[in-house]
Amino acid sequence: MITKIFTDNDALSDYLAEQMIELILEKPTALICFASGNSPRNTAACFVQKVQERKVDLSRFHFIGLDEWVGVPSAVKGSCQNDFKNWLFEPLAIEAGQYHLFNGMSADLDEECIRMDEHIAAQGGIDMMVVGIGMNGHIGFNEPGSSFDVKSHVVPLDEITSSVGQKYFEQSMKLSYGITLGFQHLLSTKKVFLIANGEAKAGVIQKAVEGEVTTAFPASVMQMHENGFVLVDEAAASLLKT
Ligand code: F6R
Numbered sequence: 185m186i187t188k189i190f191t192d193n194d195a196l197s198d199y200l201a202e203q204m205i206e207l208i209l210e211k212p213t214a215l216i217c218f219a220s221g222n223s224p225r226n227t228a229a230c231f232v233q234k235v236q237e238r239k240v241d242l243s244r245f246h247f248i249g250l251d252e253w254v255g256v257p258s259a260v261k262g263s264c265q266n267d268f269k270n271w272l273f274e275p276l277a278i279e280a281g282q283y284h285l286f287n288g289m290s291a292d293l294d295e296e297c298i299r300m301d302e303h304i305a306a307q308g309g310i311d312m313m314v315v316g317i318g319m320n321g322h323i324g325f326n327e328p329g330s331s332f333d334v335k336s337h338v339v340p341l342d343e344i345t346s347s348v349g350q351k352y353f354e355q356s357m358k359l360s361y362g363i364t365l366g367f368q369h370l371l372s373t374k375k376v377f378l379i380a381n382g383e384a385k386a387g388v389i390q391k392a393v394e395g396e397v398t399t400a401f402p403a404s405v406m407q408m409h410e411n412g413f414v415l416v417d418e419a420a421a422s423l424l425k426t
Contacts, residue, residue, distance in 0.1 A: 185412040187393055189421045193226055193381040196415050200314065200377055201230035205240055207312055207375075212244040214311040215304070217365065218272075219250040219324065220264035221352070223316035223379050228271035235276060242276060246307055248300070250315060251324040251364035252288035253349070253357075254338065262352035263288070286336075286363045293363055297336035300365070310373040317380050317388050320344040321401040323370065325362025328400050332408070334366035367405050378406050381417040389416055390423040 190196040204227075207214050218224055235242060249264050258265035265285050272278060284303045290296040304310060315323050322328070325339045339362050341349070346359040370376055380389050392403035393414055406412045 185393075185407050185409055185414065187414045187416065187421075187424070189424075190415065190417050193417050194230075196379060196381060196417055197226040197230045200227045200379065200415060201234050203375075203377070204231050204312065204314075205234050205238070208240060208242065208245050211311060212241065213246065215246045215248065215307045215309070217248045217250055217310050217313040217315075217369075217373070218268065219315045220267040221316050223381065224314050225267075225271065227314060227379065232272065232275045242278060242282075245278075245282065247272065247278065247283040248304065248310070248365075249283075249285040250313070251362055252286040253359055254288045254293065254361035254363055256288050256357065256359075258285075258287070258289070261354060262357070288363055293338045293361075296363060297338065300336045304369065310369060311375065313370060313373045313376045315370070315376065315378050317378055317385065317392060317403045318345060319348055319384075319388060321388050321391060321403045323367075323378065323403050323405070325364035326367055326402045327362075328402060330367065330399060330402055332367040332371065332399060332405055335368050336364065337366050338363050367402070370405060371409060375411045375413070376406065376409050377413045377415055378403065379415045380420040383419040383422065385416070385420040386423040389414065389420050390425075394425060 252264045256263045327339050327342050341362055349359045391401050397404045397407050
């Protein structure tokens, strides 16, 4: 795992969007997985701008969403699906057949997990993941205690995630479960970028990068990935010792 520190979130986003473009130019059929939330928003905007300016051909590229809130309809502002539609699919006119997202409203969530795992296998695996980190160290909805050895799964959300998650919604939401890719997917992805910006993330970044590797602090899984990159701005890096 390598940690890269940027002066600010714009520099970080520009670097990461460039990495995405390079991958697609090199492998036009690449499968990229993205988190929603606040951290990747600016990277998505940079990516859209670069694709449009350079007329990058996205017609063979594939996208999957990292996770979704269970019980939240896709039309609701704050759902992961809604973010992806606004950030990427609409501005880049990405066809429905090019992306696969978890349906958090499905009556059969186990089937939803199987469909995602089969989709990833059919695509030949994930080429790149862009993920954030929660205030309890989660990645996706892999909450503390989640095994490093699972594929897609449904997870009861802990108190921190349910309360912090309210910030994405216009009204108070009941957030009890998440559906998410598991760490077996993350560990078998060719390149993983964990991104964080701002002082509030300094403590969790320090634990992820320099703490013990343990399922009790899920983001420490990044230390196990040979091609894992932690991209942070100076504020989020401020508690790193080295
Ligand atoms: C969202 C997701 C979450 C977030 C994390 C950080 O799809 O996977 O794990 O990445 O909660 O959220 P932000 O970026 O809003 O601080």
